[in-house]
Amino acid sequence: MKSEYIQISRILKNYDLCEYCVGRLVSKLVGKSSSKLVGKKYLKKFDKPSSTKCYVCKNIFENLDSMLSNIFEKSYNLDFKTFNLGLILKNSFLERDDLIKSKFKLKGIENIKFAISSEMAKKISRRTKSKRIMNDPELFIQVNFKDESSTIRTKPIFVYGRYNKKIRKIRQKQMSCKSCNGIGCHNCNFKGLENIESIESKISNLLIKKFEGNQVKINWIGGEDQSSLVLGNGRPFFAKILNPKKRNKILRKSSNLEGVSLSELRKILVQPKGSISFKSKVSIIVDTEKPILLTHLKKLDVLENVKIYDPSKDKKNLNKQIYQIRYKKLAKTSFRLDLLADGGIPIKFFIQNSDVTPNVSELLQNSCHCRKIDFKNIIV
Ligand SMILES: [Zn+2]
Numbered sequence: 001m002k003s004e005y006i007q008i009s010r011i012l013k014n015y016d017l018c019e020y021c022v023g024r025l026v027s028k029l030v031g032k033s034s035s036k037l038v039g040k041k042y043l044k045k046f047d048k049p050s051s052t053k054c055y056v057c058k059n060i061f062e063n064l065d066s067m068l069s070n071i072f073e074k075s076y077n078l079d080f081k082t083f084n085l086g087l088i089l090k091n092s093f094l095e096r097d098d099l100i101k102s103k104f105k106l107k108g109i110e111n112i113k114f115a116i117s118s119e120m121a122k123k124i125s126r127r128t129k130s131k132r133i134m135n136d137p138e139l140f141i142q143v144n145f146k147d148e149s150s151t152i153r154t155k156p157i158f159v160y161g162r163y164n165k166k167i168r169k170i171r172q173k174q175m176s177c178k179s180c181n182g183i184g185c186h187n188c189n190f191k192g193l194e195n196i197e198s199i200e201s202k203i204s205n206l207l208i209k210k211f212e213g214n215q216v217k218i219n220w221i222g223g224e225d226q227s228s229l230v231l232g233n234g235r236p237f238f239a240k241i242l243n244p245k246k247r248n249k250i251l252r253k254s255s256n257l258e259g260v261s262l263s264e265l266r267k268i269l270v271q272p273k274g275s276i277s278f279k280s281k282v283s284i285i286v287d288t289e290k291p292i293l294l295t296h297l298k299k300l301d302v303l304e305n306v307k308i309y310d311p312s313k314d315k316k317n318l319n320k321q322i323y324q325i326r327y328k329k330l331a332k333t334s335f336r337l338d339l340l341a342d343g344g345i346p347i348k349f350f351i352q353n354s355d356v357t358p359n360v361s362e363l364l365q366n367s368c369h370c371r372k373i374d375f376k377n378i379i380v
């Protein structure tokens with residue numbers, strides 16, 4: 001008898017093993033890839049029954065069906081073409097596997113955990129007509145054999161768009177749910193938000209409905225006051241839809257959400273990292289404490305191409321500037337100011353008395369108040 005046969009016979013004499021584990025453990029000895037078929041062949045050859053309880057896996061391979069049907073039940077209504085799965089297995093499985101391997105000096109053999117996940121992946125792939133990939137799958141399945149449970153989550157969808165705000169009195173950002181601080185709970189229907197009307201809630205609701213996700217996170221390119229309008233091309237934003245059930249839905253380019261309209265909507269592959277620099281064209285109606293004269297307003301000319309310093313911001317924000325400044329006297333104590341400025345400049349504090357320097361009130365030596373700030377355009 002050849003030496004590898006002697007070794008296989010020693011293994012099988014000492015341990016009861018299933019077809020899967022035999023196939024895997026002897027694969028290198030017989031120069032075949034690990035398979036149930038190889039295991040079956042050698043169990044037969046050495047006259048061992050395959051029905052006894054496997055020392056290594058406790059016949060886990062024969063009992064994957066309930067776990068798999070659980071996964072199929074959770075994923076049947078999801079759009080996905082790729083998946084990956086992670087396994088949580090009791091350590092004792094790996095310990096018994098290692099024990100046999102070291103006792104019989106079996107090297108270079110896939111471990112029990114790897115073998116189970118390959119077997120499961122094969123079945124999931126066949127049933128759902130999808131492919132297992134390691135990087136960035138559309139569906140991730142976590143299988144826990146310790147408590148016989150499984151959880152699934154889908155890859156987020158990223159959307160880019162712009163919004164126009166045609167009515168005042170609607171805030172941009174939603175407030176985080178007071179009960180869960182934005183994490184998602186029963187009180188907020190797992191959206192993480194308070195139930196208040198805002199641009200964020202309007203966009204979130206649209207995207208949640210469309211992609212059947214459970215939460216939307218929005219990355220804004222700047223912001224405005226509740227009372228400001230956003231005109232022109234609109235303000236850009238990036239949205240991330242968490243755990244979407246549907247990912248193949250067609251997203252229409254524009255959408256009207258009562259007072260807020262969306263344009264340029266499209267799915268994108270990844271969200272840009274870091275902050276995005278942009279410029280805003282802003283029109284402000286300013287009320288002054290004392291009467292204002294055109295000769296006073298001319299002092300504002302010096303603000304063109306001047307850097308604005310905001311002590312409340314960190315160093316990243318040091319290089320923000322005003323590019324263009326236009327003004328028009330409207331009445332005895334009011335004027336209109338049109339600015340082209342870097343995004344991130346606190347317009348209100350740049351005009352009203354504050355620590356922001358230079359400062360319009362200070363330059364005019366007249367206390368100014370912003371009655372209305374409207375965004376005419378946002379340029380990225
Ligand atoms: Zn086994």
Ligand SMILES: [Zn+2]
Binds near residue numbers: 180
């Ligand atoms: Zn909540």
